[in-house]
Amino acid sequence: xxxxxxxxxxxxxxLTVPSTSLTIxxxxxxxxxxxxxxxxxxxxxxxxLSCKLGFPSFYGNNWDAFWDAxxxxxxxxxxIEFRHWxxxxxxxxxxxxxxxxxFYDLKTxxxxxxxxxxxx
Numbered sequence: 001x002x003x004x005x006x007x008x009x010x011x012x013x014x015l016t017v018p019s020t021s022l023t024i025x026x027x028x029x030x031x032x033x034x035x036x037x038x039x040x041x042x043x044x045x046x047x048x049l050s051c052k053l054g055f056p057s058f059y060g061n062n063w064d065a066f067w068d069a070x071x072x073x074x075x076x077x078x079x080i081e082f083r084h085w086x087x088x089x090x091x092x093x094x095x096x097x098x099x100x101x102x103f104y105d106l107k108t109x110x111x112x113x114x115x116x117x118x119x120x
Contacts, residue, residue: 031079036088063098076115085119
């Protein structure tokens, strides 16, 4: 019974903290550059995307999981620049097509959440 009362007291205490004493803010990155020159496999690409875009640890390293992540699991930056795109397209044409398609579909279906994406 004492433990139960302690939990209730702690919960009540947290709820009664003045709002000015606790400020939590999340800032969306304005621009992220993703260098594709070091990508050696499709899995390496997904690991790079996961790291740069802040995907959760359970990200599945495939295009279905990528779509799920960019449409609801993370807040994307305002601008994403992919560097070394022409070389990447030569090495991984299927992945390049999928990546472009995901961002095109995002812009079409959810324009208010879609970043400006540049492939350079």
